[in-house]
Amino acid sequence: MATAPRLSAVVVGGGVGGLAAAIRLAAAGHDVNLLERSERVGGKLGRHQAAGFTWETGPSLLTLPEVFDDLLGLAGTSLADACRPVRLDVTCRYHFADGSTFATRDDPAATRAQIEALSPGSAPAWDRWRQRAERVWTTAERTFFAGPIEDPRALAGRMRSPLDLLAIDPLPTLHQRAARTFADPRLVQWACRYATYAGSDPWRVPATLGCIPHIEQAHGCWALRGGLATLADALGAAATSLGATVRTGTEVGAVLVDGPGGRVSGVRLASGEVVAADVVVADVDAAHLYADLLPDPGGRRRVRVAGRSTSGFVLLLGATGRTEALDHHTVLFSGGYRREFVDIAAGRPPSDPTVYVCAADRTDPSAAPAGHESLFVLVNVPSSDDPATAWGGGQAEAYADRVLAVLDRRDLDLRRRLVHQEAVTPADLAARHGAVGGAIYGTSSNGRRAAFTRPPNRGRRPGLYLVGGSSHPGGGLPLVALSARIVAEMIEADR
Numbered sequence: 001m002a003t004a005p006r007l008s009a010v011v012v013g014g015g016v017g018g019l020a021a022a023i024r025l026a027a028a029g030h031d032v033n034l035l036e037r038s039e040r041v042g043g044k045l046g047r048h049q050a051a052g053f054t055w056e057t058g059p060s061l062l063t064l065p066e067v068f069d070d071l072l073g074l075a076g077t078s079l080a081d082a083c084r085p086v087r088l089d090v091t092c093r094y095h096f097a098d099g100s101t102f103a104t105r106d107d108p109a110a111t112r113a114q115i116e117a118l119s120p121g122s123a124p125a126w127d128r129w130r131q132r133a134e135r136v137w138t139t140a141e142r143t144f145f146a147g148p149i150e151d152p153r154a155l156a157g158r159m160r161s162p163l164d165l166l167a168i169d170p171l172p173t174l175h176q177r178a179a180r181t182f183a184d185p186r187l188v189q190w191a192c193r194y195a196t197y198a199g200s201d202p203w204r205v206p207a208t209l210g211c212i213p214h215i216e217q218a219h220g221c222w223a224l225r226g227g228l229a230t231l232a233d234a235l236g237a238a239a240t241s242l243g244a245t246v247r248t249g250t251e252v253g254a255v256l257v258d259g260p261g262g263r264v265s266g267v268r269l270a271s272g273e274v275v276a277a278d279v280v281v282a283d284v285d286a287a288h289l290y291a292d293l294l295p296d297p298g299g300r301r302r303v304r305v306a307g308r309s310t311s312g313f314v315l316l317l318g319a320t321g322r323t324e325a326l327d328h329h330t331v332l333f334s335g336g337y338r339r340e341f342v343d344i345a346a347g348r349p350p351s352d353p354t355v356y357v358c359a360a361d362r363t364d365p366s367a368a369p370a371g372h373e374s375l376f377v378l379v380n381v382p383s384s385d386d387p388a389t390a391w392g393g394g395q396a397e398a399y400a401d402r403v404l405a406v407l408d409r410r411d412l413d414l415r416r417r418l419v420h421q422e423a424v425t426p427a428d429l430a431a432r433h434g435a436v437g438g439a440i441y442g443t444s445s446n447g448r449r450a451a452f453t454r455p456p457n458r459g460r461r462p463g464l465y466l467v468g469g470s471s472h473p474g475g476g477l478p479l480v481a482l483s484a485r486i487v488a489e490m491i492e493a494d495r
């Protein structure tokens with residue numbers, strides 16, 4: 001039997017989606033050129049070091065580590081060998097506006113006890129939430145996440161019965177499901193928080209996202225000693241060891257096609273150099289792909305319909321001492337969650353924001369000099385058409401002050417201990433990573449049809465494929481790695 005020919009593949013963008021695609025294609029024996037605009041690979045999965053502190057600048061929480069084990073396994077290594085993973089015991093601590101607090105733990109029984117202590121009588125509701133979350137995830141994993149979804153027949157083929165569609169709980173919103181499950185408004189707020197894992201709005205996102213607490217409980221919440229960005233280093237090394245060529249500082253200016261509607265033939269770099277290829281895998285935001293690299297009104301329309309995820313306003317803080325109220329991951333909830341998302345939908349940064357803090361030094365003392373702490377602070381804010389204007393003219397400084405005031409009101413006593421402070425605005429995210437509008441997860445998951453409106457993995461020309469947060473199945477580290485698996489299988493099937 002004749003074997004299919006080896007392909008030449010160009011991967012545009014070295015974010016986690018692009019790295020994962022390069023690893024899979026190189027492991028399948030293809031010639032791979034990964035072209036990354038900036039000087040390092042990893043994209044949003046980054047780190048920043050200053051004054052002896054190290055901060056994550058993007059993701060701070062790793063879930064579904066087996067997705068990366070599987071990937072690194074293709075290069076003969078593993079997450080444990082290539083990085084230094086730590087499974088967190090306290091997965092997240094929550095402080096509510098009324099001063100009450102609870103923590104989710106790695107052990108479901110311990111989490112149940114925490115919930116009962118916070119809200120006596122609520123443990124059975126938590127049990128119901130967990131059971132539903134498990135059903136949603138196990139169904140979604142073998143259906144929606146296991147392949148492309150633009151072909152309804154292929155999706156139906158992965159379903160055991162039409163009941164699978166209901167099992168993923170797509171009809172109510174996450175807020176409706178939470179309010180039907182929990183009588184205590186604090187637990188409703190806690191459950192709604194999971195919409196933000198997809199840069200979305202709990203009042204619009206399907207209840208499907210309620211599966212995330214199950215993923216966290218069953219598969220753990222992970223940190224990496226040395227920072228999550230060490231995963232990007234490991235993926236880059238794995239791609240290279242499999243024979244992929246990784247070129248940083250290399251911006252792609254155009255995807256080339258053979259005539260109108262024709263097959264892709266490679267890419268032209270911003271420098272003018274042409275790199276020929278049989279297939280092009282785009283890890284850039286689909287909005288950038290279809291507006292700049294391969295102008296296509298139909299592609300742009302699809303991106304518009306899908307809608308952008310939220311952006312993030314980040315403070316990288318270094319402080320003396322140690323804030324006792326903070327664990328590795330801490331959420332300080334506002335008193336008005338609904339109002340925050342109304343603000344975001346209206347294009348305004350929330351006036352009274354919920355604040356997420358990652359104190360990486362709790363797990364990795366090397367993140368801060370002795371006697372200090374290193375804090376990554378994140379607030380959900382809207383993405384916008386023009387983030388540079390939205391965050392210029394003193395807006396960033398004023399908002400940094402507002403966020404620090406929230407921390408002060410929560411008695412963290414932080415401002416007086418600060419020795420270092422930097423802000424990363426949506427405009428910075430857009431400029432550094434090509435995150436269109438500053439969107440941190442690519443497309444949003446708002447609306448029942450969100451999964452079907454995302455730009456599909458199969459591009460709009462033969463030989464063009466999309467991975468990464470703006471394509472199926474969406475943003476977040478494990479999902480963009482899954483998009484690469486879907487695309488690698490699609491390329492194999494197309495040969």
Ligand SMILES: Cc1cc2nc3c(=O)[nH]c(=O)nc-3n(C[C@H](O)[C@H](O)[C@H](O)COP(=O)(O)OP(=O)(O)OC[C@H]3O[C@@H](n4cnc5c(N)ncnc54)[C@H](O)[C@@H]3O)c2cc1C
Pocket residue numbers: 012013014015016017018035036037038041042043044045057058059060061062063250251252253283284285288312314378429432433434435440441467468469470474475476477478480
């Ligand atoms: C502040 C923040 C917090 C987050 N928190 C979490 C978290 O805790 N957990 C989690 O799982 N996820 C989190 N995420 C989301 C996660 O980072 C992303 O979903 C994921 O990293 C996106 O990977 P990607 O491959 O889609 O693209 P990106 O990381 O955006 O990579 C795209 C790459 O393409 C390059 N590029 C763009 N244009 C060109 C061009 N023309 N030529 C060549 N290269 C180009 C860019 O430089 C970039 O490196 C967070 C993101 C941010 C910003």
